[in-house]
Amino acid sequence: MTRSLPPRVEAAFWFSATALGYYLLASLSLYATKGADNIAAIWPPSGYFLALLLLMPSHARLPSFAAMAAASLAANMMAGSPLWTSAAFSLANGAEAAIALWVLRRREAGELSFMVPRSVGNFCVAALSASTVSAAIAWALTGGSADFFLSWLTTVGLGMLIVTPPIIMLARLAESKALRNMPLAMRIEATVILTLAALVTTASFSQSQFPVTFIPCVAVVAAAYRLGPFGAAAGMLVVAIIASLLTGQGHGPIAGIDAAPKMKVFFLQFYLLTLLGTVLPLAALLVVRQRLSRRLEQSNRWLLQAEAAALVGHWRVDLVRWTIHWSDQAYRIHGLDPGTEMSIEGSLDLYMPGDGTRLRQTLEDAVRDGVPFEYHGQVIRPHDDEIRDIVSHGSIEFSRSGRPVGIFGTIQDITETVDNARALEAARNSAEEAANTDLLTGLPNRRHTLAFLERALIGARDNGAPLAVAIFDIDHFKRINDSYGHAVGDVVIRRVGQRAEASLRDEDMVGRFGGEEFVCVFQRSSAQAAEIVAERVRKAIEAEDRSADGPARVTVSIGLAVYAGEASVEDLLHRADEALYRAKREGRNRLRMAA
Template sequence: MTQSLSPRVEAVFWFLLTATGYFLLASLSLHATKGADNIAAVWPPSGYFLALLLLMPSHARARLSAFAGMASASFAANLWGGVPPLSCIAYTLANACEAAVALWLIRRREVGELSFMVPRAVAGFCLAALGASVVSAAVAWALVEGLTGASADFFLSWLTTVLLGMLIVTPPIVMLARMIGTKAMDNASRAMKAEAAAILTLSGLVTIAAFSQSEFPLTFLPCMAVVAAAYRLGPFGAAAGMLIVTIITSLMTGQGYGPIAAIEEASKVKVLFLQFYLLSLLFTTLPLAAMLIVRQRLAKRLEQSNRWLLQAEAAALVGHWRVDLVGWSIRWSDQAYRIHGLVPGTPVDVNYSVEQYIAEDGVAVRKILEQAVRTGEPFEFQGRIRRADGEIRHVKSHGSIETGRGGRAIAIFGTVQDVTEIVENARILEAARSAAERVANTDMLTGLPNRRHTLAFLEKALEGAREHGAPLAVAIFDIDHFKRINDTHGHAMGDRVIHRVGQRAKAALRDEDMLGRIGGEEFVCILQRASAQAAEIVAERVRKAVETGTAAEDGLPQATVSIGLAVFDGELDIEELLHRADQALYAAKRDGRNRLRMAA
């Protein structure tokens, strides 16, 4: 509110605001205590000055002006109240030390604004006020004791009065000023303002009713009123209600009214009991209000987190569930119900949730959960459930075991995710991959393995034969006079002949053998676990199958094949073995074709 003022005008503003308020509060307090042997229960100027120090700008000019205003007002009020000049100076110095120490202690713990909405900050403020009060009482007692011989009771009286002044007066002033500065009061509805006014008015009326008579000990009524204010209005309600109760109880007790004034003890005992009463009320309501604010904030955060969780679960098709092993009950989130095809809130039990898995998956799920309960280890499983509408869905669950005292399992918490689309996409991708692999490894004309796949298969077979001593043979054959067939009948007929030769040769092989086309009219037979004699029999069967098979086909020209056979003899690579078979093939061609020759 002073940001638009020049530094000099601002300094004058804080001087006048401090001096005026401090003088009025000090004068009223001194006047109110005349009837109680000059013993005050609360010293409001201390709280007022500390509130201004917390609200004003942090630069030195404003604070120096405020301290000057406080010193002038303190000296004048005490002098006007009949206090000797030297004692006025001592009181002023003590009050100045008290404010400086309190501000220093608060700023050490709170770098920014002191918030009465946070329990930790409230506790720090109380400790700072207590420390400052001890210092102030020690300074006042030391100075006054030298002047008038003050007793130890003076130290205790000073400490409690200025402590209550700061604890009771500072919070409502600070909170009210910040509410005005942030226009929080303007944003409040009329109903809220009316409720706040009614609650605080009721607090005052209840306190007047309780302390205007001494026949019944009704000191608990103001406590109830302030607690209600704290519950409905938060820290400001607690602080404002506390201030109202303090003003009324101090004035009425000082004038001899109320249950505390009726105590048959000395005045200082009555004051100490009143201070104890106010402190008890203060330390009950102010922390309670701060904790209520924290609870409200946590409740809002929890509500927001739950809302985000439900949105995230719906977007990811993930729900959560919890099984209470003690009460043997289960709780599902809304998305868990939807995954199972149920309306959220439909009654379900533990057995129902497991019985939704199809038979073979349900057995596995039970075993996994039972093992998790025994070991306490996290678990994961995937299975198929039959929804309420009969649809089969794939779901995946992750979970963990909650343990109680002694490590005993008390609950199972888990998530459930509908992974049907993921499973289906994986199946489609696998089918596509398999199809692509088949295309990449298949000769398109004959449907047989192509050159790349055939040589890779031979590489593995040769490795097995070399490591385990398994028999292995390779037969290479091609179609005799294939160029003549192409030239005479055309390439289309030549392709048909190649296809038919491949099919006839494949039909003549054993199940463990492999036939591949490695180029043009050339084929390779890989004969696994075949001795030389068995390999020769199989290769000859291939030759005869081609010769007789193609001759019987209508419209196809006669075709025969020449075969070169090589049996594995410790070759280091497939090139050596294929080379030996190829040399045998050339020998078969030289000897007249349509025959089989064994490599040396």
């Protein structure tokens, strides 16, 4: 409000606002008590001053207290009160404002907000505490009666409870420029509602024939419902002013009660307090409900966006009514338009044959055991017969008696993830195969052959399975390369590998070890069987028909070693290698067994 002013000018502004406003309200209130029955239901200056204290900066409060004391002293003396009584009243009114401010600062971390039920409760506590202390001070200093104490407590308390809220809310609306930016239709509605509240209250309290004090309550509740806390506070203020003035002048149902004047005052105060205790919390709760409604709407919107982005939907099976509910994204995952009528049996029919049966069994097991579950399967979209991979997670909902009443779960389209995993697995297998395959012959390379032989050796050592290994290479291969070139040499190596592989049994393996050297692994073979197979390999290579542009005859020399308890692959290969060298020394194109 005045934050852009220099501190001294700002303090002067609040000093003047306090002095002028407090004096005028105190004078009018004291004048109103001089009516027919000297009725004073509320003390507006207390609420006005507390509102200013909550709005002004801290450095302006001390001067404002001085202004309030001076204004109160002047108003009381102008009304005919003695100096000592006026000073006592001023001291009590100053104390009540200080105590209310202190209680609010202790209970409220930030600014006081009438939009929050807890803050409304704290404000009521502060007003009640301040009015009690104020009444005690005034009663002690003036020697009043018990009725005086009770009257002071209620009038001051109502003054703060009724006057403070609308002033604070109106000031903050003006400061935030909300009033200026308010749509014209809303301004007109607020004006009409508050005007109707004033007219209804005037009509109700200007006659005493009919007890219609409940009608203004309806108007204030309507103001709270349509305008929120400000409407409730403003409507309450309108009703309090009109009801107090008309009752003080002897009009209305309360003034017509056959009772002492003080009882009429107490009844009017009880009426205002009851109305206040109804509409202020109601308005705050309405604001809370509106905020929760907006948050829920926003959360639902975010949930739908998140489900669409993550391809995740949610569903719920009602086990009591035997119905199923899908979110929009769940419909899209199944290839259906959102809102399409769906039954439990119909939803199971959308799954691949067998998957629907497995899902039904999964749900039955989950209901029986009461534990969460996870299900992977495939659905067939009815419009285009596209198959989609899905994963669903769910949990059981129980009633208070522990009976399962529903199943809530999520469903996610993981088709892209599954396809990527399959492609990755294929690429991994392809890379692993390439890493284990000799590019020239297509046979297992040295790495793969050694790994295969290592596993076979472990099986032979642990289980006693027969095992033999043969090493062979092409006779006079250097001469072939020198005579026909390396291209022909590569053809010879490839053909030798193919003939060797074709000669082996299914449980045996041949791999290229490097250059023109190959290794055969014979599993579950006795020495005699391994020798027969190895000899078949040698003869098949020797008997192969040759092309005109290659060597007329290709032979191999083979060294064969049968497993005899060797500790390592290297030891077994070393024995076979020694047998190979013996075959070469003895003329090549022959098989020799290791010793």
